[in-house]
Amino acid sequence: MEQRIVARGPARIGYLAAGRGPAVLLLASLGRGAEDFAEVAPLVAAAGFRVLCPDPRGIGRSVGPMAGLTLYDLAEDAAAVLDAEATGPAVVAGHAFGNWVARALSAARPDLVRSVVLLAASISQALDPAVRASIDGSFDPRLGEAERLAHLQRGYFAPGHDARVWLSGWHPSVAQMQRAATAATDERWRRVAERHPTHYVAAAADTIAPVPTRDALREALGGPVGLTVIAEAGHALLPEQPAATAGALVRFAIEQS
Numbered sequence: 001m002e003q004r005i006v007a008r009g010p011a012r013i014g015y016l017a018a019g020r021g022p023a024v025l026l027l028a029s030l031g032r033g034a035e036d037f038a039e040v041a042p043l044v045a046a047a048g049f050r051v052l053c054p055d056p057r058g059i060g061r062s063v064g065p066m067a068g069l070t071l072y073d074l075a076e077d078a079a080a081v082l083d084a085e086a087t088g089p090a091v092v093a094g095h096a097f098g099n100w101v102a103r104a105l106s107a108a109r110p111d112l113v114r115s116v117v118l119l120a121a122s123i124s125q126a127l128d129p130a131v132r133a134s135i136d137g138s139f140d141p142r143l144g145e146a147e148r149l150a151h152l153q154r155g156y157f158a159p160g161h162d163a164r165v166w167l168s169g170w171h172p173s174v175a176q177m178q179r180a181a182t183a184a185t186d187e188r189w190r191r192v193a194e195r196h197p198t199h200y201v202a203a204a205a206d207t208i209a210p211v212p213t214r215d216a217l218r219e220a221l222g223g224p225v226g227l228t229v230i231a232e233a234g235h236a237l238l239p240e241q242p243a244a245t246a247g248a249l250v251r252f253a254i255e256q257s
């Protein structure tokens with residue numbers, strides 16, 4: 001994949017790019033970066049798409065102010081990548097926390113969005129306290145490896161899958177920035193299906209975002225939403241089932257291209 005960088009005011013946003021064709025923008029999970037799409041992105045590109053994977057501020061070559069932000073600022077960082085590539089409206093896919101940035105992009109720059117895919121996405125901010133503790137513990141460097149692995153397994157991976165693949169790649173300061181940005185943002189970003197065609201890709205063994213009903217999706221997202229359920233995957237999804245995830249993305253992107 002090509003490594004590129006684009007300036008947006010005082011920020012610089014690094015991103016990976018591959019392929020040719022209609023654009024698919026991939027947005028990573030809380031405190032994690034574009035490397036999470038290392039297996040998924042080439043499969044989507046090989047299907048005939050221009051795949052773009054930006055790093056959030058604070059990861060890789062992406063830098064910029066980390067305080068006083070909202071989800072719309074993070075969405076505009078992603079928009080800068082689409083503007084630089086001059087791709088036209090893109091299929092925007094957000095994994096886990098990235099789904100909130102995808103929805104904010106739909107609200108802030110609807111001209112750049114063709115449709116939206118939510119991958120193992122929390123459609124509300126309500127979480128079981130035990131699950132929240134596992135999210136926090138997964139990237140707490142003060143914890144020992146065995147304890148972090150237990151949190152990763154409980155929160156992110158389906159039974160029988162090796163959670164060690166996610167021991168690295170966590171950026172606590174980025175997660176802190178993203179949480180603060182979410183808390184500072186109004187509510188209009190949430191109802192993405194009122195603005196763009198939307199598809200939800202669920203992980204069957206997800207403890208953070210259990211498989212929703214279509215009625216729950218309609219109520220939370222503001223309109224009819226397609227649903228694909230991927231077996232033998234937890235909230236991490238991407239390293240567990242890259243081919244199935246890419247296949248779901250490609251099928252929806254073809255429908256929307």
